[in-house]
Amino acid sequence: MKIALFSDIHANVLALDAFFADVEQQKPDTIYCLGDLVGYHIWPNEVIEAIKSRRIATLAGNHDIKVTLPFESESEITASKYAYDIIEKQHREYLLSLPHHIRLSFFIQGTEKQMLMVHASPRSITEYILPDMDEDDVDAIMVEAKADILCFGHSHKPYHRVIERDGKKKHIINIGSLGKPKDGDIRGCYVLLTIHPDSSEIEVAFKRVEYDVEKAAEALIQSPLPNELADRLRGAF
Numbered sequence: 271m272k273i274a275l276f277s278d279i280h281a282n283v284l285a286l287d288a289f290f291a292d293v294e295q296q297k298p299d300t301i302y303c304l305g306d307l308v309g310y311h312i313w314p315n316e317v318i319e320a321i322k323s324r325r326i327a328t329l330a331g332n333h334d335i336k337v338t339l340p341f342e343s344e345s346e347i348t349a350s351k352y353a354y355d356i357i358e359k360q361h362r363e364y365l366l367s368l369p370h371h372i373r374l375s376f377f378i379q380g381t382e383k384q385m386l387m388v389h390a391s392p393r394s395i396t397e398y399i400l401p402d403m404d405e406d407d408v409d410a411i412m413v414e415a416k417a418d419i420l421c422f423g424h425s426h427k428p429y430h431r432v433i434e435r436d437g438k439k440k441h442i443i444n445i446g447s448l449g450k451p452k453d454g455d456i457r458g459c460y461v462l463l464t465i466h467p468d469s470s471e472i473e474v475a476f477k478r479v480e481y482d483v484e485k486a487a488e489a490l491i492q493s494p495l496p497n498e499l500a501d502r503l504r505g506a507f
Contacts, residue, residue: 271376272296275445276460277304277389277423280333281311281353282449282503285458286320288481289448296462296477302372304423305331305389307365309353310450311486312493318361330368331389331424332396337362352494370395376465386417390424399442401429409433412440419472421445421463426452428459430474443474456483456505 308314391397392415428446446459464473487500
C-alpha cells in the first residue's frame, strides 16, 4: 500500500497545487493531510477548499485551531491576525471539525501493526518530537500511543528515525512542510510511505516539489502580513 502524507501548507496554495500535480504522477492508494492548513499566507480559503473538494482525510494543526483562540489584546498589530481574519466562516467551521489523530492498522508478516498520524505529537498538538530526542523518551511516546509507525509534521523539518526494542522496529516519521519548509530546501516536502504486507521493512520516500516561490513571496509583500515571511519562503531560515 502506498500512502501520500503532507502537512503544514500554511495557506500557500501555490505549493499545494504543485503537490497535487506531483502526487498524481505517484498514484498513491490514499492521501492524508496532517494539519496546519492556515497561517502565514494569504490563501487559507483556497487551500481549505482544494483539500475539501478532494475529500482528503485531514487532521487539525495548532494553527488551524487558532480560529477560536482569542488574541491577547485588541491592541495587537493587524498583521499578526490577518492570516486568520480572512478565513471564511464555513472554512472556520471545517477547521474546528477536524480530528486530532488518525489511526490505521496493517497486518505485516501476519502481525498487526498500528500506524498513528498526528500533527505534532500523540500527547499534544504543539509538542515537538525532534530527531535528537532521547530514544527512551521517543519509545515512551510510542508505547503510550500504542504505535509502531508514528507520522507527524509541525517542526517543518523532515526525518525518518528507526528505534528497535525487543527485536521490533518502530518508525518515527516527520513528513516536513509543504508550504513553509525550514530545513534549508525551499521546495515543498511530502512523504510517500509504502507498506508491504510480506516485509518487515517500510519504504519512506521524501518527495520535493518545485513551485513559484517568488510569486508566493511577492504576494506576501503585497499583503498586510510581515515581509519577513516572504524572506523565509525564499530561504532566509
